[in-house]
Amino acid sequence: MGNKIIRGLVFILAISIAGYAIVQYGFLNASNAGLVSFKLQKPNFELQPWIYVLYTHIFTAIFALIIGPFQLFIKPTNGRKRWHRLMGYGYVLSITVSGIVNVYLSIFATGGWISSLGFMSLDVLWVATTFMATRKILVKDIQAHKVWMLRSYALTFSAVTLRILLAPLIFLLGDFEAAFRAVAWLCWIPNLIVIEVVISRMRLRRQQGFTTATPK
Numbered sequence: 613m614g615n616k617i618i619r620g621l622v623f624i625l626a627i628s629i630a631g632y633a634i635v636q637y638g639f640l641n642a643s644n645a646g647l648v649s650f651k652l653q654k655p656n657f658e659l660q661p662w663i664y665v666l667y668t669h670i671f672t673a674i675f676a677l678i679i680g681p682f683q684l685f686i687k688p689t690n691g692r693k694r695w696h697r698l699m700g701y702g703y704v705l706s707i708t709v710s711g712i713v714n715v716y717l718s719i720f721a722t723g724g725w726i727s728s729l730g731f732m733s734l735d736v737l738w739v740a741t742t743f744m745a746t747r748k749i750l751v752k753d754i755q756a757h758k759v760w761m762l763r764s765y766a767l768t769f770s771a772v773t774l775r776i777l778l779a780p781l782i783f784l785l786g787d788f789e790a791a792f793r794a795v796a797w798l799c800w801i802p803n804l805i806v807i808e809v810v811i812s813r814m815r816l817r818r819q820q821g822f823t824t825a826t827p828k
Contacts, residue, residue, distance in 0.1 A: 623681050623685075626680065626769070629771055629775055633670050633771075634674065637666075665713050665717055666717060668713045669717055672707070672710035672713075673768070673771055676706045676710070676768050677771055679703045680765040681765075683696065683700060683703060683761065684758075707742045708739065708742075714731065715732070715735065718732040722788070722789060723789045723792040723793035723796060724793070727793050727796040731796050733797075734770060734796075737800075741764040745760035745761040762807050762810065763807055766807035769803055770800040773798070773802070
């Protein structure tokens, strides 16, 4: 029951944040978004080409954010294996593209080098875990593939945790840039810690199940 609630919450949060980003950047004026409006206050800030790179990142990351739960939580039965594979290709491609453009965005991150380093670290780990998941499935190591996909999606989910944490951090620190420096690290480090705990528990359950099933 607890796992179902957590999975449902992940689905709801992922779709909600994706929906917000689509509406804000796809249908409304992007300059009204908090990050963009803050950057526009800087006299030396050039909106182009930064805004186009941001759009590329947002919509590729949204794709990965929405696809992830379907890949992780819905078992790829015989009838679904083809779709699981195709969606997996889309997930990897979207993260690859987003990872490339994120290098540019990280360099110009709000909050200076602290934010840049935080987002660059996230970017490297995001692409690396996704590629490791891909490598494991190519050699038919399904269990390792699942583990690396969990890590990959924990980092993809930083899009959600960033937006959950940013407003409280602005309130606590009283400054947008200070909050952004903090959230550049807090949006993904706790995610990795939580998922490593989940992976450890999964391994423990498998070991216990193997011990129980082994003849004495």
